[in-house]
Amino acid sequence: MRHFLADDDLSPAEQAEVLDLAAWLKDNPYAKQLLAPGKTIAVIFDKTSLRTRFSFATAAAHLGGTAITVGSAETQMGKGESIEDTAKVLSRYAEAIVWRTFAHSNLEAMAAAADVPVINSLSDDLHPCQILADLQTIKEHFDDLTSIKAVYLGDGSNNMANSYMLGFATAGLDITIIAPKDFQPEQKFVDRAINRAAQTGARVEVTDDITAAAGAHVVITDTWVSMGQEQDGKDRNTPFRPYQVDANLMDKASADAIFLHCLPAYRGNEVAAEVIDGPQSVVFDEAENRLHAQKALMVWLLEHKAKAAQ
Numbered sequence: 001m002r003h004f005l006a007d008d009d010l011s012p013a014e015q016a017e018v019l020d021l022a023a024w025l026k027d028n029p030y031a032k033q034l035l036a037p038g039k040t041i042a043v044i045f046d047k048t049s050l051r052t053r054f055s056f057a058t059a060a061a062h063l064g065g066t067a068i069t070v071g072s073a074e075t076q077m078g079k080g081e082s083i084e085d086t087a088k089v090l091s092r093y094a095e096a097i098v099w100r101t102f103a104h105s106n107l108e109a110m111a112a113a114a115d116v117p118v119i120n121s122l123s124d125d126l127h128p129c130q131i132l133a134d135l136q137t138i139k140e141h142f143d144d145l146t147s148i149k150a151v152y153l154g155d156g157s158n159n160m161a162n163s164y165m166l167g168f169a170t171a172g173l174d175i176t177i178i179a180p181k182d183f184q185p186e187q188k189f190v191d192r193a194i195n196r197a198a199q200t201g202a203r204v205e206v207t208d209d210i211t212a213a214a215g216a217h218v219v220i221t222d223t224w225v226s227m228g229q230e231q232d233g234k235d236r237n238t239p240f241r242p243y244q245v246d247a248n249l250m251d252k253a254s255a256d257a258i259f260l261h262c263l264p265a266y267r268g269n270e271v272a273a274e275v276i277d278g279p280q281s282v283v284f285d286e287a288e289n290r291l292h293a294q295k296a297l298m299v300w301l302l303e304h305k306a307k308a309a310q
């Protein structure tokens with residue numbers, strides 16, 4: 001059974017297949033009726049969401065089925081039912097399980113017990129569905145991903161930074177995480193990305209030097225306070241101020257650079273309004289592409305499961 005818990009669960013060739021399918025589904029939104037008539041996917045949230053919730057539900061509808069979307073506290077998991085029992089039960093109803101949770105190990109436990117594909121729709125470690133949408137968006141602007149230099153500025157210790165390293169290295173993009181020394185990625189994620197980059201020719205770098213953004217084709221940032229970090233007692237403002245993406249920073253990037261942000265955004269913190277609301281920003285295409293990329297991912301996983309069963 002194939003699951004999608006981490007960006008590097010897909011090989012470079014498999015990721016390219018999903019991205020090609022996502023681009024095709026953007027033009028042919030109802031062409032794959034894999035959930036018709038009336039099959040379901042189970043979508044569970046332990047954290048808040050706008051984009052993920054609506055994009056998975058819309059994708060399921062486009063595929064001819066329905067997403068049953070619940071907060072985990074509304075399920076018996078909120079009262080202590082085990083992840084394993086939940087996985088086994090949901091596998092009897094749904095074609096796939098999509099879960100936004102805290103500990104990444106929760107997803108691994110769900111996947112180990114499930115008989116249907118499990119999709120990580122954000123954990124404390126990774127947000128791989130977002131990276132598929134980001135790659136689709138970048139491909140809409142640049143033909144050859146392997147010639148692209150991407151930079152991510154801000155909180156380099158969060159799930160987005162980890163997924164950018166793993167997912168972009170898989171796609172062959174050069175990725176530099178530019179973050180204060182106290183907010184850089186755990187070495188285990190850097191090592192994993194470097195291993196993957198060795199297969200694709202990508203470069204993975206981590207620095208606190210903001211001048212590393214010079215010449216970037218893709219400039220990315222994210223909130224300085226990821227979900228679950230609101231009460232962690234750290235100063236999540238002062239250390240990040242020099243890393244704000246503003247017009248001055250964008251001037252240092254390539255003239256044809258695009259700006260990405262997974263949203264929600266906090267103007268005046270991680271990004272200046274002049275950038276996110278300016279001509280280089282593609283954040284709403286990026287948000288739209290969550291729909292197409294996740295639909296493609298579900299089709300890819302379900303078709304893979306069907307082939308494996310033959």
Ligand code: CP
Binds near residue numbers: 050052130263
């Ligand atoms: N980017 C993202 O995952 O958005 P939501 O938190 O609104 O789902």
